[in-house]
Amino acid sequence: MRIARWETDGRLEEGLVHGDRVIPFPDGTTTAGLLAAGLATALEVGAEMLAAADGRGTALAAVRLLAPLQPSSIRDFVAFEEHVEGVSVSVDGRGGVSEAWYRYPTFYFTNPHSVLGPDERVTPPRCEALDFELEVAVVVGAPPRDGSDLTPGEGAEAIFGYTIMNDWSARDVQAREMQVRLGPAKGKDFGTALGPWIVTADEFADLVDDEGFLPLELEALVNGERVGHDLLSNMGWPLGELVAYASRNTRVVPGDLLGSGTAGNGGCLGELWGRNGARTPPPLVAGDTVTLRVERIGELHGIVGAAREVPEIPPARPRSRARTR
Template sequence: MRLVTFDAGQGEMVGAVASDGSILDLAAAAAPADRPALATMQSLIEGGDVVLDRARDILARNRGDHRHAAADIIFCPPLPVPNSIRDFSNFELHCLQALDTSMRMRAASQPDPEAAYASFKASGAYDLPAIWYERPYYFKGNRMTCSGHESTIQWPRFSTTMDYELEFAAIIGKRGVDIRAEDAAEHIFGYTVYNDFSARDEQVRDQQFRMGPSKGKDFDTGNAMGPWIVTRDEIADATNLAMESRINGMVQGRGNSSGMQFSFEQCIAFVSRDETLYPGDVFGSGTAGNGCGFETGRYLEPGDVIELEVEGIGILRNRIGERRT
């Protein structure tokens, strides 16, 4: 099932996508006793299988009332305020290509850029550390800055270089601690497409202190998700999904979730060691190889329309706002 948070003029509602593409307002179509659990995406997720099965039943029985055309609604972030956001660095190709770009940028400022590049490469300073292959690394994002499908992404005043990140995310649906990898799938509620926008020039400054991104990632509207959450049962194999990015309709990069060093189940097992996970936690896959302008050289410009497509989940589309002074 595909579940959305939408606004049809009366505030945020939770909907299910019908076979004809229309959006069913679940709470409006439900019996009064069921409406509180269907009032928000968070309450639906927290309700577990019982509430999810009720939502499926409401959709199956619906005969066309309480529906909205997709063109007539505003898509909100499917989970407007996640319980938390953890974004992983999980694709080797992306990491290697980003490190190579960093080397070339640093070498460009030297008298002999090619010689400097060769020296940096030979030094091993830009190699992925061995421990990257042993444990999943992540940073925590700002859960208050989410935006949805078809929304405009605000260009932060402090940045001149805006970039996109081709990702998808798993939404935790079941509380747990010390979760074994072989049991972790049952803790996943579903998946959504995720664009972890980056103020790339600011991120370069952030990383000089080696604490990971801060203002390079933290600005209003910077965490785009959508267009909906696809429940776990709809995705047969999350480790083999085609991924593609497009700017103004032109393909920029293609990848596959098979490139993830660690599966979501392994990430869940790692994070949940002596730490409780909660319904509504979001785990980002990390950027796929060839999944950002830092790798391809094509950064975003005001007015660009960026689309991220992940097989089995859908297309997340956003427009880039104007530079502000």
């Protein structure tokens, strides 16, 4: 089942994508409500909607798709060893993979207020190394118990569905910020694209292997030219374990979004820059288009816009370190 949000005739609607049509939810039903109710309930609602559809709905081509959800939070993991190997050189000048990476699946929080939808134009900061990141994102539904300290099996149970994620990245800004041993911050939080819809987890059950890995084929294209491809199962941890780790000493709740981290083998330009020793292929510029394809989910298109002028922030002032006025 595919769940989407869209705009038509100035109205925001959400519902199902069925074939080449979109079918709005009945009154009172929302994506957020279905996430909270859990996957089993959502599938029942969807089955009832499709049984009663009788050709109703609107042509998919006639609506503007939006991000398929408004996440309550976004945790973005870095779960592909091959990505870490390459991108670490281009971001911090050091090669290899830290031993710490292998122990637990690391993530950072990114900005839920700058989520973009399909075909939406990203407005980056002024930078010289704009990049994309090819990821699959887990959409959390109703988790077992209270969503706290989940086991890996319970983490897998909490997965409602999947969408495609493009973590737009200003690599030179990121590299400057991370010298302070924090971040990434402004190198990342200007835009995270999601879409084109949520595909519910039941659609992938036949592909999940005995360890919980999901071998979906992934592909990234810039201006129509393929620059990367990988399998989602090349992650160091299956997705259920990412959910479980995210829940440690806290909670995951319906509507939380967990990025897989960037795929390897050209899942971003930064990895290729690290391996090539130069910024080839070149960084993204205004007018470039990025297409991310994920098997059984679809395609997410994004357009690079021009950077906008922003007020300047002065550098830190020298201070006396006096302890009294």
